Amino acid sequence: MAPANPLETPLHEEWVLPAAAEAGPAMAAGHKGQAHIHLTRHAVSFLLGLPLLITCLLRSPEERSRITADDKLTVMMANYIGDASFALTGALTAGTEGMDLFGCIVVGFITALGGGTLRDIALGRLPLFWATAWDEFLLCVAVSSSAFFLWPRLSNVLKLHTDDEWLFWTDSIGLGVFAALGAQTAVERPEEVHAGACAVAGMFTATFGGLTRDVLCQKPPRILYSARELYALPALAGAAATTALLRYGSSTLVMEAILVGTWVTIELRVFCINRGLRLPSFPKDQVYAGAQPKMTKNLSRMSIGPLDEALRQKLTGGFGSSPMLYGPPGSGSPALV
Secondary structure (H helix, E strand, O other), X not given: OOXXXXXXXXXXXXXXXXXXXXXXXXXXXXHHHHHHHHHHHHHHHHHHOHHHHHHHHHOOHHHHOOOOHHHHHHXXXXXXXXXXXXXXXXXHHHHHOOOOHHHHHHHHHHHHHHHHHHHXXXXXXXXXXHHHOOHHHHHHHHHHHHHHHHHHHHHHHHOOOOOOHHHHHHHHHHHHHHHHHHHHHHHOOOOOOOHHHHHHHHHHHHHHHHHHHHHHOOOOOHHHOOOOOOOHHHHHHHHHHHHHHHHHHOOOOHHHHHHHXXXXXXXXXXXXXXXXXXXXXXXXXXXXXXXXXXXXXXXXXXXXXXXXXXXXXXXXXXXXXXOOOEOOOOOXXXXXX
């Protein structure tokens, strides 16, 4: 029998075992579920790589030696897939932040086309692609508007959530195709763009629309914070794969290069997420803790502007410690410096 007052009695083994026995199956089920999700992601990634395998097996050497209608169709469809994927995720992000219809359309449009816009400006490709053709412009507006009107109803009927697995795959496919397309666009420039810049152009295309989306929605940009996930590096790797195949293989292997870059990006993202890989982050707590005594001493002797007042208060732990910032005690108002 358990004692009347457990706080006065040592914790014995028979008290611990029942709790551990209850927690054990739950933990095992959680690990099993995670392993199942990881395995499923790799299986889906493998299936997405099948078009690449089929293309390599079925295309004849004569077709590989020139740019065919299939290559052009691959570029067009990849653009549409990326536009629709990112417009959807961008509009949903804006909607969950409380934006109205116009805000969701703007954020969805920027998420889909913002990276390519930055790439074209950097490469000097003017006028911008979406300003000379209506197709991608209208597609992004249509998808963003549809997400705004249909998502609330579908989410209730189908029990959809913004963190569902299918949205992860939507975003991953968009990331992959834009990384490959951005690199392919840079490789095709009449001016010689070196391979490193081509890979970076692919990364810009795939990630900077999302970066702008996060800034507009007042969220930490995903590609800049290690607490989220490795997002930009898989895109950079996929863009590098596309660049390598087109630059050092053959410039006519457009379809193969886009499929390779897309698959490399998706598979590397799945690998990093499944294993929880992160880039090292700056040890700000350690650095600030070591510098705090010196900073506090300096701030107490210096006249600083109003923008630094919050920092001074945090370091000194209160008000009134700097006579140059504040008036006499009890005055209730800071002195003008």
